[in-house]
Amino acid sequence: xxxxxxxxxxxxxxxxxxxxxxxxxxxxxxxxxxxxxxxxxxxxxxxxxxxxxxxxxxxxxxxxxxxxxxxxxxxxxxxxxxxxxxxxxxxxxxxxxxxxxxxxxxxxxxxxxxxxxxxxxxxxxxxxxxxxxxxxxxxxxxxxxxxxxxxxxxxxxxxxxxxxxxxxxxxxxxxxx
Amino acid sequence: xxxxxxxxxxxxxxxxxxxxxxxxxxxxxxxxxxxxxxxxxxxxxxxxxxxxxxxxxxxxxxxxxxxxxxxxxxxxxxxxxxxxxxxxxxxxxxxxxxxxxxxxxxxxxxxxxxxxxxxxxxxxxxxxxxxxxxxxxxxxxxxxxxxxxxxxxxxxxxxxxxxxxxxxxxxxxxxxxxxxxxxxxxxxxxxxxxxxxxxxxxxxxxxxxxxxxxxxxxxxxxxxxxxxxxxxxxxxxxxxxxxxxxxxxxxxxxxxxxxxxxxxxxxxxxxxxxxxxxxxxxxxxxxx
Ligand code: FES
Ligand code: FES
Numbered sequence: 283x284x285x286x287x288x289x290x291x292x293x294x295x296x297x298x299x300x301x302x303x304x305x306x307x308x309x310x311x312x313x314x315x316x317x318x319x320x321x322x323x324x325x326x327x328x329x330x331x332x333x334x335x336x337x338x339x340x341x342x343x344x345x346x347x348x349x350x351x352x353x354x355x356x357x358x359x360x361x362x363x364x365x366x367x368x369x370x371x372x373x374x375x376x377x378x379x380x381x382x383x384x385x386x387x388x389x390x391x392x393x394x395x396x397x398x399x400x401x402x403x404x405x406x407x408x409x410x411x412x413x414x415x416x417x418x419x420x421x422x423x424x425x426x427x428x429x430x431x432x433x434x435x436x437x438x439x440x441x442x443x444x445x446x447x448x449x450x451x452x453x454x455x456x457x458x459x
Numbered sequence: 460x461x462x463x464x465x466x467x468x469x470x471x472x473x474x475x476x477x478x479x480x481x482x483x484x485x486x487x488x489x490x491x492x493x494x495x496x497x498x499x500x501x502x503x504x505x506x507x508x509x510x511x512x513x514x515x516x517x518x519x520x521x522x523x524x525x526x527x528x529x530x531x532x533x534x535x536x537x538x539x540x541x542x543x544x545x546x547x548x549x550x551x552x553x554x555x556x557x558x559x560x561x562x563x564x565x566x567x568x569x570x571x572x573x574x575x576x577x578x579x580x581x582x583x584x585x586x587x588x589x590x591x592x593x594x595x596x597x598x599x600x601x602x603x604x605x606x607x608x609x610x611x612x613x614x615x616x617x618x619x620x621x622x623x624x625x626x627x628x629x630x631x632x633x634x635x636x637x638x639x640x641x642x643x644x645x646x647x648x649x650x651x652x653x654x655x656x657x658x659x660x661x662x663x664x665x666x667x668x669x670x671x672x673x674x675x676x677x678x679x680x681x682x683x684x685x686x687x688x689x690x691x692x693x694x695x696x697x698x699x700x701x702x703x704x705x706x707x708x709x710x711x712x713x714x715x716x717x718x719x720x721x722x723x724x725x726x727x728x729x730x731x732x733x734x735x736x737x738x739x740x741x742x743x744x745x746x747x
């Protein structure tokens with residue numbers, strides 16, 4: 283569509299101006315198709331899988347449910363933008379040690395969700411079941427989650443002394459009985 | 460599907476853009492987590508979306524015996540407010556069950572309330588807490604109790620051109636929220652039950668509300684009346700469960716059959732009452 287205004291935002295630390303961004307363009311499509319950042323994946327496009335997770339001003343956000351033009355002058359970080367940072371190295375190491383990657387399609391979304399949780403919780407992370415629940419918006423079709431949750435626990439320094447509680451992955455009525 | 464997109468910087472400008480006579484209608488855009496997929500699926504055909512992101516609505520304030528929650532405050536920020544966990548523990552635990560963390564970084568309380576989903580995890584606790592809404596339009600402001608605002612599934616008394624400025628919730632109130640789903644995280648509840656205690660109301664201290672009903676989430680007044688004291692006897696709890704199960708029309712759909720929901724309603728109500736009683740004990744001395 284022509285006649286649409288340009289959009290200026292910061293992506294991975296750099297100011298970018300993208301010409302003619304239509305009102306209904308999603309942040310996901312802006313990143314992948316206008317900026318060529320294909321590390322951000324599309325899964326469901328309806329908020330159910332987390333594959334499209336990016337950081338907006340440091341917080342995890344679903345880019346498939348975010349209009350690109352809401353990002354005017356905001357700071358967007360994709361998995362490409364983490365590369366080489368100490369944060370990325372810590373996540374990579376935790377993922378490698380736990381064996382948390384198989385096909386890798388879900389991995390960028392998980393990495394950004396993890397980074398966001400790590401920043402939010404800082405030095406006082408919640409217990410393991412809570413952390414596992416907080417990763418519940420990211421789906422993985424390969425790994426069965428155990429290794430990913432374990433990577434998060436390692437990253438936040440939450441002890442995994444035994445097996446993860448079974449209730450982490452099975453259905454119990456909400457909250458404690 | 461093409462629509463215009465506006466970013467008003469004042470309420471005046473927003474109300475002009477949200478002109479109730481406009482065709483096709485202009486819709487307010489808060490977090491967008493529900494609105495955008497609905498528009499993409501063709502369920503709505505707005506002429507314009509009016510983003511509320513530049514308006515001073517993402518606020519949080521404790522004012523005397525209420526908390527005032529701005530209409531566009533993201534749910535994750537609300538859930539991480541220490542005052543919510545301390546003063547409204549039941550609401551806090553419901554907030555943690557909405558969608559996922561990245562979704563809650565953008566989804567807003569005003570959006571959830573206005574949407575009036577029959578499966579909302581936030582409406583049962585807000586009803587049990589006797590929340591009210593400050594609505595604002597070009598004609599001024601009005602305050603309405605949430606129980607009067609909700610009219611049916613996906614149906615409220617919100618007028619075109621009207622915005623949720625604040626959600627008001629009385630504090631402190633011991634309470635709890637119990638739910639059941641197919642998957643524990645990032646799913647939609649089949650039944651959700653919220654209970655809360657109003658200790659200043661000596662004759663009927665309990666407030667109970669549930670979602671998963673045939674229509675929108677509602678108060679269960681029959682069950683409330685079976686609980687005349689803050690610390691109910693086992694017999695009184697069973698009577699409340701009985702009345703809730705008998706007096707409620709529940710949804711029957713692909714997510715859960717009616718009979719199963721009725722079973723859940725009883726189990727979850729029992730658990731929620733027990734948990735609220737425990738919380739009331741540990742909150743003693745801090746509540747009104
Ligand atoms: S593609 Fe965004 S949540 Fe699935
Ligand atoms: S590693 Fe394949 S989807 Fe997660």
